[in-house]
Structures are given as C-alpha cells and as structure tokens.
Amino acid sequence: MRTLIKHVLVSTEPKESLTVNGWVRTRRDSKGFSFLELNDGSCLANLQIVVDAATPGYDRITEFTTGASAAITGRLVASPAQGQKWELHATQLELIGIADATYPLQKKGHTPEFMRSIGHLRPRSNLYGAIFRLRSKLAFAVHEFFQSRDFVYVHTPIITASDCEGAGEMFRVTTLKGKPDDQPESDFFGKKTFLTVSGQLEGETFACALSNIYTFGPTFRAENSNTARHAAEFWMIEPEMAFCDLRGDMDLAEEFIKSLAKYALEHCAEDMAFFAKFVDKGLNERLKFVIERPFIRVPYTEAVEILLKSGKKFEYPVSYGQNLQSEHERFLTEEHFKSPTTVFNYPREIKPFYMRVNDDGKTVTAMDVLVPGIGEVIGGAQREERPDVLMQQMAFHKLNPADYSWYADLRKYGTVPHAGFGLGFERLLMFVSGVSNIRDVIPFARTPGNAEF
Numbered sequence: 001m002r003t004l005i006k007h008v009l010v011s012t013e014p015k016e017s018l019t020v021n022g023w024v025r026t027r028r029d030s031k032g033f034s035f036l037e038l039n040d041g042s043c044l045a046n047l048q049i050v051v052d053a054a055t056p057g058y059d060r061i062t063e064f065t066t067g068a069s070a071a072i073t074g075r076l077v078a079s080p081a082q083g084q085k086w087e088l089h090a091t092q093l094e095l096i097g098i099a100d101a102t103y104p105l106q107k108k109g110h111t112p113e114f115m116r117s118i119g120h121l122r123p124r125s126n127l128y129g130a131i132f133r134l135r136s137k138l139a140f141a142v143h144e145f146f147q148s149r150d151f152v153y154v155h156t157p158i159i160t161a162s163d164c165e166g167a168g169e170m171f172r173v174t175t176l177k178g179k180p181d182d183q184p185e186s187d188f189f190g191k192k193t194f195l196t197v198s199g200q201l202e203g204e205t206f207a208c209a210l211s212n213i214y215t216f217g218p219t220f221r222a223e224n225s226n227t228a229r230h231a232a233e234f235w236m237i238e239p240e241m242a243f244c245d246l247r248g249d250m251d252l253a254e255e256f257i258k259s260l261a262k263y264a265l266e267h268c269a270e271d272m273a274f275f276a277k278f279v280d281k282g283l284n285e286r287l288k289f290v291i292e293r294p295f296i297r298v299p300y301t302e303a304v305e306i307l308l309k310s311g312k313k314f315e316y317p318v319s320y321g322q323n324l325q326s327e328h329e330r331f332l333t334e335e336h337f338k339s340p341t342t343v344f345n346y347p348r349e350i351k352p353f354y355m356r357v358n359d360d361g362k363t364v365t366a367m368d369v370l371v372p373g374i375g376e377v378i379g380g381a382q383r384e385e386r387p388d389v390l391m392q393q394m395a396f397h398k399l400n401p402a403d404y405s406w407y408a409d410l411r412k413y414g415t416v417p418h419a420g421f422g423l424g425f426e427r428l429l430m431f432v433s434g435v436s437n438i439r440d441v442i443p444f445a446r447t448p449g450n451a452e453f
C-alpha cells in the first residue's frame, strides 16, 4: 500500500526516497524553486514539497495548480520551517490529473451554503476533511464502546411495516404505480411498507433473547422540519438492555456521551484543535466540563416549573402536557443548569406507546438527554413489560394490536423489564465538533426539498 501523508508526517527519521500522492493545495514559485503544499486527506496537515527547477517533470510545474493530483518522489528531510517537522525535496514530479481555473475550492474561505452546493468536492477542504475523519473515528468508537461491554450488534431492517414512534412521519416503500394505498396487498411485500424511523422494536426482540444489544444504522423521517438539527436520513445508535430500568438506562446514556467526547479528544486531537480554533472557541472547555461532571437529572414536571418561573419570553409557550421545544431544551441546559441535562417522566400523551406507565398513571418512564448548543441528543425509555398495560397503551394511542402481535409476544413469553435509548449520531457529531448545522456533518444530506448527489 502507498504511504499516506499522515504517516510521513510522524516519521522518526529522514528517508532517502519516498513517493507521496495527493492533491495540490497551493503552489508558490520563486527563482529556481517552487513550493507545493500537498494534502491527501489522511490528516489535516499538508506535506511541504520543495521542487528545484532541475527536477524531472518540472517543465509542467505551472499545471500543478490548486486541486490538481500528483505523485511526487523525493527525499524526506528535517524542515527548517516553523510548525512542521519534515519536508520533501522532490526528485521526480508526476502530474496525474489537472484541475483548471474553474476548480471551485480556492484558498479564500467559502460559506457553508456554497460548500453544500459542491458536496462532491467539499471533503477536499480542511473543515469537511476534519468533520468526516471525526465521523469515521466516532463510528468506530461507538462499536468499541458497546463491544467492550459485550453488547451484541444487531442489524435491524431498513424496510419495515411498523411505525415505532407513532408519529406517521414515514417514507413509503412501494413498487406499485399509481395509488399504492388502493391495493397494498398486491404491493411487493403484500402490505404497506416504509423506511424505518427506528430499529427499536426489532432491537427489543433481540434484547429479550441476547440481553444487551445495540443497533447502528440509517433511519428515515419524513418530518417537514427545515431546521439546523433535523435530517430526513440520519444515523441512530440504539442500545437495548434486558433486566434494566430507567435509572440504568440514564446511566448508560451518560457514560456513552462522555466516552465519545473523550474518544474524540484523545484520537482526533489535530482535527479537534482545528474545530476549537475555527469553529467553536469554547469547544475544549465545554467538552471537558461534560466529561468531568455528572449530568443533571430532572423530572419533566420540575423542568416545566423551572421554565414557567424563568420569566423568559419563549416563542412557544410552556405548559404541562406539551412537548418541550428546542428553545426550552436549550434554556434548561445552557442557561439554567449550564450542564447536560436528562429530563425524565414525561406525560403519557406526548410519548410513544411502548414506554412504561408510571404508578401515577399520568407519566411514562421516558428520558431525553439535552446538551448545550444542540438540545436533545438522546431519547429513550424503560419499556412497558406488563402485557395488560401494553394493551391499554396501544388502545390509548389508537394502534391496532394485530399489527404488533409479535411485539406483544415478548410480554407473553418470559417478559422482563428492559430499557434503551436512541442517540442521533449527527447531533452527537455537532456537539463534539461545534459545527452548528446538521447538513455539514452528513456526507450527502437529505432534507426537505434536497436530495442532491
């Protein structure tokens, strides 16, 4: 395999001959010499290349423009320049692919809006390179977190017939032309099917057999909310634990968020330093704070009282029985508690059917983890394990029990208390990087009116 620039930059000794590949970031010509900054995306830093005019291949030096691709052989020597340990003195230049003057990524900064319009080229920029390296590392960290605790990774289906969250915000999957609702039985699967909004229900069946499981995959929501934190296609991580209650669920959620923040600081130091310098000046301090302190835990009723007493003017009024809006969540975590906050025991009406009903008969064992800058990153609950109460919950939420007979069977045969949650992977990435729009942490974002690339 070829040598990546990331590995070249941490060399411990000079090398007589080395070939690197990459894309030209900049070129500077002076009398008898040129300087190239080469980047291959393996890390943020460029490798500086010094090219003597006598080097074979130098006749095409003016074509080594920003965006062009090249293979360069040379001697790796200690660099006299500040801020870099090594530079390459070229002995052979090879231009692989030119990039003409229309190459849109020039040195001056570009707006995120412009960068989204060139989604196929934006990974070549410093910021997006850093974001997508972080995304990759944290995906690995998710698996490491659960695998090291012996959770079993379950691939739940992407095509499903059940609406886990009961919000009806599902994308239809059909092969029928015309009106698929008129003849669902002649559709591909013989029934109405959709892209999944959550792997939870299927995940529960595996937790009720293998104890501790997690899912990690794409989920889809046809919510028409054009906000900086909603996408139509996003990735969710959903652990589910058998013989576990709400408290154990909250404990795992907190440990998970802390562990991912810590992993990023330890394993993505260069990219994290870039975010702290150019994206969010308070990033390091915030993450340290999150890692070191226990999260605040507050029942929904108390959270509503705090909001009502705050004297703050909210766009959406606060009242018991309503869902918390993003502005309310952010007030709690950013202004009131100044800490990540887990709100629990929500009114039964505003949460899905599968959540366990509390003894008061009015609330369910739901919990949402709110973090500064984002609001909700995790939604979870202890599940209703009592067969009779589950039936009442289905009736209460106007669901057809026949559609969920397999789910009810888990309560019929060896039922156990169990609990889990879903973490929105993109929201976590926003939190860890300080990037404020979800469109910028997804390689190719799908949002209302937009499925480019």
Ligand code: 4AD
Residues within 6 Å of the ligand: 164, 165, 197, 198, 199, 200, 221, 223, 229, 230, 231, 232, 234, 236, 238, 239, 376, 377, 378, 379, 380, 381, 420, 421, 422, 423, 424, 425, 426, 427
């Ligand atoms: O709170 P939600 O809807 O919970 C569930 O789906 C449960 N079935 C999870 C479970 O208990 N296993 O979604 C979970 C998380 C949210 O907290 C949020 O971080 C993220 O998924 N999320 C979205 N992220 C981006 N775009 C959207 N449209 C999102 N909707 C939810």
Ligand code: MG
Residues within 6 Å of the ligand: 368, 376, 378, 379
């Ligand atoms: Mg939620």
